[in-house]
Structure formats: C-alpha cells, structure tokens
Amino acid sequence: MQNLGDAFGLAVALVVSGDADLLEIVALSLRVSLTATAIACLIGLPLGALVAIGRFPGRNAVLIVMNALMGLPPVVVGLLVYLHLSRSGPLGFLGLLYTPTAMIIAQTILIAPIVAALSRQVLEDLHAEYAEQFRSLCLTRLQTVRALIWDARYSLLTVGLAGFGRAVAEVGAVIIVGGNIDHLTRVMTTAIALETSKGDLALALALGIVLLVIALGVNAAVHSVRVTAARQAYA
C-alpha cells in the first residue's frame, strides 16, 4: 500500500509520460462511452421529441416511466444485459458477452432514458413557444420534430453531456458485461476499482485524474459552445 503523496506523484508521472496501459484504458473508455452516447442520442432525442409534441392517452404514464428510468441502477442493467448475452440467453449466439460491444449496449440502455427524458423537457418548453406558428404553417410531425431538435441543439448538447457523464463514470454495468479483461474490456472505472482493491493506487489515481480532466474538458467545451450560441441568440 502506497502513501497518498507517493501514489499521487506516480500517478502524475504516468499521465505525463503517456503510459501505454493508461492510454489504452482511456481510449477504450472514450470509445465505449462516446459510442453509447451517440446511439442513446439517436434513440432518445426523437423519442423525447415525439413525447414532447404528442398528446395521446397514457402520456402521463409514459412520462412517469421515462423519468423513473433515468434512475436505472447500473448493476441491474448490467445483470439484464448479461442474462440476454450469456451463452444460455436469447442473444447468446451473438457471442458478445465480455466484449466492448456488450459494454456499449449496457451503457446505451442506461443513458437512453436520460437523454429521452431530459430532451423531452427541453423540447416541450421550446414547442410551447413554436406550437401555434408551426400549426399555422401546417408542418408535419416529422418537420416539427426536426425543427425542434435543430433549434434546441445547444440545449441538447448539455443533455448529451449528461448522458456521456453518466456513461463514462459508471462501473456497475460495464464490469458485469465486460468482465474487466485486461487489453480487451478494461475501462477507467473498472480499472480504478481493480487497482484500488490491489492496493496499486498510482494507476488508480492516474486514471482518476484523467477521468476528471475529461469531465472538466468536455464540460468546458460544451459551456463555451453554449455561451457563443447564447451570444448569437441561437440558444
């Protein structure tokens, strides 16, 4: 067990030297979480938009379910995906268990409801402003959804960011379906958990530093885009 000061020094050295193992883990984390975020946005944004502009029986129940799914426990999602992808499961023949694809599937299921529920709120507020004008223009539902998503694009960036944040920081689902296999499915969060349990705090801290820098960097980038957009009254 290292003391905190030594561990922190080693962690900084690992980051600065661009340690190969560290970079591999970071790259896989980003690949998995960014892919999951992109897929979740492709599913969640249109879904959120349709619920935002739609008025149908059972809409309130749909809203409650959407909001409740935002709090899906990652380990439960991991378990459900595991059961489906394991050899005896209905999708076992695909051979996806313990692969990055399985991790992407689990993270997508985890964050798609977040994207859908948050985008629904953003788009419903915008639709309240546009609704009469759009009805006057006789827009189709598809035209309305596309226009709303485009005009809310800067607010929806924040929604995507919330999804990415949840994905990249989650450990429960990816460790179950990925297995934390070295050089194959080891991502930052699972590596931090493993290295901490082994007492190798340097790598764990180094990964923690990278995770924080990524979170700060992405937030700063999105914030600056939104500020620029707000200045032009596009946000």
Next chain:
Amino acid sequence: MRDTLAMTSALTGRAPGSPILPLAVRDLVLRFGDTAVLDGVTLDLGPAGCTVVMGPNGSGKSLLLKLLHGLMRPTSGTIDWAGRAPAEVTARQALVFQKPVLLRRSVAANIDFVLKARGGDRARRAALLDHVGLAHKAGQPARLLSGGEAQRLALARALATDPEVLFLDEPTASLDPASVLAIEAIVGAARARGTRIVFVTHDIGQARRMADDVVFLHRGRVAEHGPAAGFFPEPQSAAARDYLNGRIVV
C-alpha cells in the same frame, strides 16, 4: 425599402385553385368554461380588400383570427370558407402574431425553413428579404433583430407561403412610427397583389389608413361591421363611438 410590386412573380408562386373566399361566419360561439369569449359572431368577408378588426382588449379579436385560421375550434357555429372548413384552408392562409415567433437561426434560414417546409422555391428568399428591407441582414441571427425588423421578417416568412388570406394580429403594437409605416407598406403591397387582409389593430389612425371595411367587436359580439368610409365618420354602435372618441370601453 424598395417597392417591389413589380417583382410579383418572384414574391408569389401561387398555384391556381378554387377560391376560398368569400367567408361566411354564422353564430360563432367560443366558450372557456362558463364564459363565452365569442358570443354569436356572424360575419361575411368578401373576396378582396383589407378588413380591420377593432375593439377593446378582451373583445375576442385574436381568438376570432385563430378560429378563422383553423388554429382553434369553436364551441358552436360555423365558419365557411367558400364551402370549406377552416382546417382545410389553413395552408392557404398565414397568420402573423403580435409577438413574432422567430426560429433560433439566421434571418435567411427563417425564410428558407418555410420555403423548404412548404415546397417553395428557395431562390425566392432574396426577393422576399429585399421586399421587407432585410436583405442586408440575411446572415444575422434572427432573434437579435429589432422589434420592427423581427416583425418584417415574420411578414416575409408569412408571404413565403403565398397566402390567399393574410391574418395580422396587432403586428405593429409597440413599434415606432417608421416601423409601423414599413409594415403597412408591406401589407399594402400584399393587398395590391390580391392577398385578402384581415388586420387586428388598436391604432385608430392605422385602421383609417388600412381599412376597406371595419369589424368592431365588443364583449365577444360584432357590434358593428361596415365600410371604413362610413364607420369612422359615423359609427352606428355606442361602443364604437366611445372607442373612436377615446373613451374607455369595457
């Protein structure tokens, strides 16, 4: 602003179809709960010209426009656009709101959006922006326009749909005199090209300048409807007389 009346072909691409005028409104009632906000409105509008709708706040002017345009359904009564229901002719009309609803895009993109959505020729954008005096602001964010410019853009967007009937709901409220005149010139040009105008305003001077006929609403009813030439010098209803004389009408 250039007078682009001569550019009619660039501004309108109106497809010929069976006319949607005259308009016949019979016993129109709109209730919110127990309150009748429109209470037995009966009205006829001819095929051409500019009808100005006046009346004190709460008399039902904006709601009447929305009903005629098919954005709302009446509680009872009929609206007959030459044999068609309002919802059937919404696409052949346009409504400019008191507070323009502009997309979070550039000035040009606001026009492009409507032209694309309605299958219009994108090449018309330049002529439309030129017509409303906004050609030099095409690339600017629409929501940073001044009040008058924003309303002119809303008008250009409405004209991009080639409306046969153009509804305007107090489009010049809170605008300076120059902006008011600019809007009136654009509306006047549309009228001259054959677009039927239905214009809500509280501005008596504007009503005198614009109106061929005046509908005066009071407490959800048509208190008076007649040619402007007769209405302004000799209003027949007490409410209209008081209104024109600057007395408080409730």
